[in-house]
Amino acid sequence: MSQQIDQAERKSQVAKQRREQPAARASKAEKARADVLAELRPGQSVELLKDLHILTSEGRLNQDSRRKLKQVYHLFQFIEKLLLELPEGGANATLADHGAGKSYLGFIIYDLFFRERGAGHVYGIETRPELVERSRELASRLGFSRMSFLNVSAAQARTSPDLPERIDLVTALHACDTATDDAIAFGLAKNARFMALVPCCQAEVAANLRMGKALALSRTPLAELWRHPLHTREMGSQLTNVLRCLYLEAQGYQVTVTELVGWEHSMKNELIIARHTGQRKASAAERMKELLAQFGLESLGASRFPLPA
Numbered sequence: 382m383s384q385q386i387d388q389a390e391r392k393s394q395v396a397k398q399r400r401e402q403p404a405a406r407a408s409k410a411e412k413a414r415a416d417v418l419a420e421l422r423p424g425q426s427v428e429l430l431k432d433l434h435i436l437t438s439e440g441r442l443n444q445d446s447r448r449k450l451k452q453v454y455h456l457f458q459f460i461e462k463l464l465l466e467l468p469e470g471g472a473n474a475t476l477a478d479h480g481a482g483k484s485y486l487g488f489i490i491y492d493l494f495f496r497e498r499g500a501g502h503v504y505g506i507e508t509r510p511e512l513v514e515r516s517r518e519l520a521s522r523l524g525f526s527r528m529s530f531l532n533v534s535a536a537q538a539r540t541s542p543d544l545p546e547r548i549d550l551v552t553a554l555h556a557c558d559t560a561t562d563d564a565i566a567f568g569l570a571k572n573a574r575f576m577a578l579v580p581c582c583q584a585e586v587a588a589n590l591r592m593g594k595a596l597a598l599s600r601t602p603l604a605e606l607w608r609h610p611l612h613t614r615e616m617g618s619q620l621t622n623v624l625r626c627l628y629l630e631a632q633g634y635q636v637t638v639t640e641l642v643g644w645e646h647s648m649k650n651e652l653i654i655a656r657h658t659g660q661r662k663a664s665a666a667e668r669m670k671e672l673l674a675q676f677g678l679e680s681l682g683a684s685r686f687p688l689p690a
């Protein structure tokens with residue numbers, strides 16, 4: 382008899398749990414959705430993030446896309462402030478994104494800044510044709526008519542007839558290796574008012590250091606800074622970014638260097654912001670030439686950091 386009661390009780394408990402489970406599941410999903418929404422910027426199209434596969438079709442963020450979104454939003458915050466400084470608050474601005482990849486950055490800038498303004502143009506520059514095709518298709522599906530995607534390298538973009546003579550803001554988020562240098566050359570050729578660059582790893586200078594070309598320094602304790610291969614790579618990146626900053630200053634830009642996001646989100650975290658002032662700093666040009674000479678990189682000076690005679 383008591384066994385029968387136990388069984389009846391167990392059955393009624395299971396039935397109760399089954400009744401409660403869908404409600405508990407629904408409220409958990411609701412909370413997850415609210416948590417995701419709290420991470421998005423006001424005005425952000427959730428559908429766009431789903432199309433970009435930053436959000437899953439259920440509206441969730443996985444760890445990788447959360448990290449990417451954080452980087453893109455941080456860079457957008459800097460870019461938005463710069464755009465607002467342009468005439469008409471940047472409404473007619475032209476912006477080029479080098480090494481665009483899947484164009485997360487370009488789409489989010491368009492969605493949050495240009496879409497409502499009804500003017501301005503975003504150009505994505507990317508060497509992988511399948512990514513360019515995908516971005517074109519997505520922009521057309523979303524009606525983002527003032528976005529163009531060019532299947533050219535950052536270097537080729539400088540002379541591409543599909544780009545206007547002037548680009549107001551040049552950006553590059555983790556554009557590979559020397560693509561950041563090509564983006565800088567592009568910005569100079571296009572008289573960019575601003576550049577916002579987050580360099581990727583860089584191999585060119587490290588290769589030169591490896592060849593023992595830092596002649597003047599090789600007999601000093603400073604050579605220890607790049608003796609181990611890992612240090613050679615890090616030192617190469619550091620030196621490259623220092624040269625880039627001096628080059629921009631020598632070309633009439635005021636430069637600030639800051640972190641993009643916390644180090645836990647990205648190892649490639651240096652954000653270089655250059656603002657055109659027109660005042661070419663002779664001291665920066667001198668320092669750059671001296672550094673190139675000390676590290677035996679004069680040939681790089683001619684190819685990557687040419688200065689007007």
Ligand SMILES: C[S@@+](CC[C@H](N)C(=O)[O-])C[C@H]1O[C@@H](n2cnc3c(N)ncnc32)[C@H](O)[C@@H]1O
Pocket residue numbers: 479480481482483484485486506507508509512533534535536553554555556557559560563581
């Ligand atoms: C690390 S991914 C970054 C993509 C994107 N900016 C992002 O942060 O999600 C670098 C992209 O740059 C592209 N790329 C590499 N070299 C390039 C070049 N010289 N010119 C234009 N794009 C380049 C690659 O095909 C790749 O899609």
